[in-house]
Amino acid sequence: MATLGPEALVDRRQLGGAFGLREAARRMSNFRWAELEILELLGGWSEAMLYPAIRGGFGLQMFTQAVHCRELGWALANLKRAKQRLQAPSDAFVRLCEQIWLAESPLLRLVGLYRVLKPHLLQAELYHADLTDPVGDSFSIHVLQLCAADHQRDLTWGNAQIERLAASRASRAEALAWQEKLEADLAESGGVVAEGAPAWWLPYTDERANADDELVAARRELPGQGELRSQGYTYRKAPSESLLPNGVQPFPAPLRYAADVPGEPRHPDADAPASTPGGLRYAIHQLWLGENRTVDRCGRFITDFPDLPFGLKFDMAQQAWEEARHMEIDAHIIHLLGGSLGMYPFAARMPWRNTVGESNPFVRLLRGHVVFEGSAAAATNRWLAESEGWASSAIRQGLEHLSADERVHIAFGNDWTLRLIGDQPDRLQEAVDETIRQIEGNPGLREWPDRLRQRYLKRALRMT
Numbered sequence: 001m002a003t004l005g006p007e008a009l010v011d012r013r014q015l016g017g018a019f020g021l022r023e024a025a026r027r028m029s030n031f032r033w034a035e036l037e038i039l040e041l042l043g044g045w046s047e048a049m050l051y052p053a054i055r056g057g058f059g060l061q062m063f064t065q066a067v068h069c070r071e072l073g074w075a076l077a078n079l080k081r082a083k084q085r086l087q088a089p090s091d092a093f094v095r096l097c098e099q100i101w102l103a104e105s106p107l108l109r110l111v112g113l114y115r116v117l118k119p120h121l122l123q124a125e126l127y128h129a130d131l132t133d134p135v136g137d138s139f140s141i142h143v144l145q146l147c148a149a150d151h152q153r154d155l156t157w158g159n160a161q162i163e164r165l166a167a168s169r170a171s172r173a174e175a176l177a178w179q180e181k182l183e184a185d186l187a188e189s190g191g192v193v194a195e196g197a198p199a200w201w202l203p204y205t206d207e208r209a210n211a212d213d214e215l216v217a218a219r220r221e222l223p224g225q226g227e228l229r230s231q232g233y234t235y236r237k238a239p240s241e242s243l244l245p246n247g248v249q250p251f252p253a254p255l256r257y258a259a260d261v262p263g264e265p266r267h268p269d270a271d272a273p274a275s276t277p278g279g280l281r282y283a284i285h286q287l288w289l290g291e292n293r294t295v296d297r298c299g300r301f302i303t304d305f306p307d308l309p310f311g312l313k314f315d316m317a318q319q320a321w322e323e324a325r326h327m328e329i330d331a332h333i334i335h336l337l338g339g340s341l342g343m344y345p346f347a348a349r350m351p352w353r354n355t356v357g358e359s360n361p362f363v364r365l366l367r368g369h370v371v372f373e374g375s376a377a378a379a380t381n382r383w384l385a386e387s388e389g390w391a392s393s394a395i396r397q398g399l400e401h402l403s404a405d406e407r408v409h410i411a412f413g414n415d416w417t418l419r420l421i422g423d424q425p426d427r428l429q430e431a432v433d434e435t436i437r438q439i440e441g442n443p444g445l446r447e448w449p450d451r452l453r454q455r456y457l458k459r460a461l462r463m464t
Ligand SMILES: [Fe+2]
Pocket: 291, 294, 322, 323, 326, 376
């Protein structure tokens, strides 16, 4: 047997990489900015994406994007940079993202995200992971490889959705023209690290070769290019009014609201108890609409309050995934009970703006997370009790997963309210009063005004 020489026992990696600590941190905070930007695009778009299949994928990716932001923040702390630092690479790059945000057709949005922004970010992150210090900066490599694996999975998913939406030659041509325009703007912006495409092969700068290069000239003009900047051009992701006619979330057929089909006879399952297969199927079918809205509600929380702590955004992103999973669980339960989505009209046609347009984040937390999630948890537990003895174990496991997740969501609403305004009696009182004003008179939520007063106002009173 051959013996190993002493050289076989050494670490063959070399200490030192292509970037100093300061430059590595600048690039990593650019990546963190872009990852959060993608999280916000998904969160803000979800409500008007029309297709439930896309909303399902968005839910999962909101969570993985939030994980990328958290892990990049962790790596940035090790690079001597404030943990949650975000740094936009350039104003031109921010404007490119704004263009993508403003696209209204689902196809053009997906093209902007999965054919332009995400492939570019993936390539830049892998390039950084290849060139940074393999010993000293191995934690950044670890984080970037995690991001890259998710991006690759998302690109496969996004491109499949694009293929499905670009069904006609005309829509395919429109998508390609849009992609071409965005790619030109991306090149001019210098990209996510404001440096252009890393396609060089010479180990030095060849000024002669680059003298007439339009890209180089454009990059030179970028304000703050290559500097550490904490501010620059920003924009708010305001919801699109034109995509939600009358403020009501649109759906493709066969999904429909009862109010839109006035002549349709009431289905007997609507009056059946949940202890029967038909009654449970009807209840879960209505619940599916709530899951769908909640994915969007969590996404909009992230875009509507950009200044709230990252930890709160992270929890909203986690819930977005869980609600997207609930959409799938509900669809499976309906199928196991012999039905399909769209077999009933949705009873409620609550104007969308009423549920997500609230300007006080704590009213949103109390109403959406404590009250709505609390009633969903109670309903799920009731269905679990009523389905005992006749529903299959798959159905009951699905209900148990729903119930377990709702407890987590109630805690998000309760804990963040107390953490952020628990020691401010006036703000707590204001949020509770407004929440009660909004839910009072709703027969399904009769016990909640008292519960809210008990839980939060006694506390406010103790503090005054
Ligand atoms: Fe849910």
